Every structure is written in C-alpha cells, then in structure tokens.
Amino acid sequence: MRVIKSVVTTDAILTSSNIPENEYPAWVSGTSYTALGKVIYQHKIYQRIVTGAGTTPPDLDQVNWLDGGYTNRYRMFDNTLSSVSSKMGGIELMLTPNQIINGIALLNVNASTVRVVMNDPIEGVVYDRTKELRSSSNVIDYYSYFFAPLLSENLETAIFLDLPSKPTATITVYVSSGAGLAEVGEVVYGVQSIVGRTNYGTAIGITSYSRKDTDEFGKVTVVKRKNSKYADYDIDIDNNKLSVVQRLFSEIDSVPCVFIGNPDMEELVVYGFYKEFKATISFPTVSKCTLRVEGLI
Numbered sequence: 001m002r003v004i005k006s007v008v009t010t011d012a013i014l015t016s017s018n019i020p021e022n023e024y025p026a027w028v029s030g031t032s033y034t035a036l037g038k039v040i041y042q043h044k045i046y047q048r049i050v051t052g053a054g055t056t057p058p059d060l061d062q063v064n065w066l067d068g069g070y071t072n073r074y075r076m077f078d079n080t081l082s083s084v085s086s087k088m089g090g091i092e093l094m095l096t097p098n099q100i101i102n103g104i105a106l107l108n109v110n111a112s113t114v115r116v117v118m119n120d121p122i123e124g125v126v127y128d129r130t131k132e133l134r135s136s137s138n139v140i141d142y143y144s145y146f147f148a149p150l151l152s153e154n155l156e157t158a159i160f161l162d163l164p165s166k167p168t169a170t171i172t173v174y175v176s177s178g179a180g181l182a183e184v185g186e187v188v189y190g191v192q193s194i195v196g197r198t199n200y201g202t203a204i205g206i207t208s209y210s211r212k213d214t215d216e217f218g219k220v221t222v223v224k225r226k227n228s229k230y231a232d233y234d235i236d237i238d239n240n241k242l243s244v245v246q247r248l249f250s251e252i253d254s255v256p257c258v259f260i261g262n263p264d265m266e267e268l269v270v271y272g273f274y275k276e277f278k279a280t281i282s283f284p285t286v287s288k289c290t291l292r293v294e295g296l297i
Helices: 142-147 240-250
Strands: 001-006 013-018 038-041 044-048 065-070 085-088 093-094 104-105 113-120 123-132 158-160 170-178 181-184 185-189 192-194 203-208 212-213 220-223 227-238 257-260 269-280 286-295
Touching: 001 104, 001 185, 065 085, 065 113, 085 093, 104 257, 104 269, 123 158, 170 181, 227 240, 240 269, 240 286
Parallel strands: none
Antiparallel strands: 001 192, 001 257, 013 093, 038 044, 044 065, 085 181, 093 170, 104 158, 104 185, 113 123, 113 170, 203 227, 212 220, 227 286, 257 269, 269 286
C-alpha cells in the first residue's frame, strides 16, 4: 500500500501546456458584461447572471457571477475525476515543482499511451517511461489487427512510482491517442509514502448517487447521477513503522490522495479521502490494519 499526497498545481508549477486557455476572454475590472456572458478568472470560467459592470472579482461576487468550473487546461488539477481536460491529437504538459516528486498518477485517462520524462538541469534526462493503456489481447491475426475493436478492459490509470528524487528537475507528461481525442481526469503527483502490505480480504466497491423512486403503482423513475469508487483495505504494518504511518494519516486528513493497494491492479487504486484508519497490534512485529477510502467523483 502506497499513498501519494497531492501537490497543489500553481502557475509556477505548470510551466507549459499545449491546451490553450482561450475558451472565453479574461475578466477585466470595470468592464460591462451582458447577462449570460462568460469570462475566465484565475483559471475558472464564470458566467454573468445580470448585465452590469463591477470591480469585485467574480470569485468574490456570487450575486453577479456563477462559477462554471475550471478551464479545459486546469480541469486535470481540480480534484474532480469526472471533469476532464481534453485535446485532439494528444496532451503535453510540463511541471516544474521545485521539490522532490517520486510518484505521479494520471487518472480517468482516455488515451493509448502515457509517457513521463524527467529532465534534470545538470544530468539531463534521468527518467523516461511509457505505459500502454490500450488492450491488444483480442489481436490474433492480421484481420483483427486492423478491424477488431479495442476491448473494454482498456486501462484508465497510469501510475509511475519509480521517479528519481531530483528536486530541480522538470517533469514532462505526454498523453497520446494518435489523431483522436485524449482526455485526462486528474494528474496527481508528490512524494509517495509506503504504508504496508495489502492483503487478500481487501474489499472494493462503487457508491451510486443515482436516484431511484418507486410510486404507489410500482413505476420506477430513475435519475442518473455519477458514482465513485471505494475500498476497504486490509493491510499489514510493521510495528516499528506504526507511529510513522499514524502521523501520515493525521497529516493527510481531508487532503485528496491517491491510495494504491497494488499498482498492477487498477481496481485497487482509489483517488479520494480516507474515512477511517484503524490499527490492531496483533503480533509482536506486525499490526493488522483496516483503511476505509472513499473516492472522489
């Protein structure tokens, strides 16, 4: 079990992106805007409620402006899996964290490959890895190579846990989908912490937020809504590391993190908050722990 505590992405960190931020004009203080007009302010889209002008920024003026969420460029950093950044022909971005980053995860990805390159200003390229997300298990001959549809088990998660500790390095991410549309729900990067060993008995599931109502005649009305993952991890933690792990969970309380039960099993990767961490000192050297994680939508 590993945990990546997310780093907040700022303008100083996101040093380049091939996704333009030009959906709407930037908000200008004192300018008159018509009702339903849209602007960009601090990487968010705001819609004018009533015609008028003002000097109060949109994020502080809820009477006149409606928050429409992040721009396409910044949706992959908004702590929401279902709002995706997208671009035809692929996404390319560069991060300059100026701190140690040894783990990065891309979640809710619609692409064929994800490549991560770390470039140190002194040593040059110190890391270059590519992960394939498309399944080819149904390719058995030339006909299926050209005409067989991609299987539904295509991965939506790309995790890189072996980045070297280079605090001054830049990290470039390439999300490729050929000439098609590439999408990324969330990019999470930071220092990974090793919690313990994930055991058999770990439970996974999905929480549905759809509404299903049945009237007195038995007619069912369904309002389709989003859903989120959850996991109840069963973990073994060495007793000499128990206090460190306990402090970790105290520090990440209410902080969105990527919880990785097994990097090779996508279903054991959950991005969200932990609800409960409980450790039972069962043996002289090992404690049995349960961890409840509720995923973000």
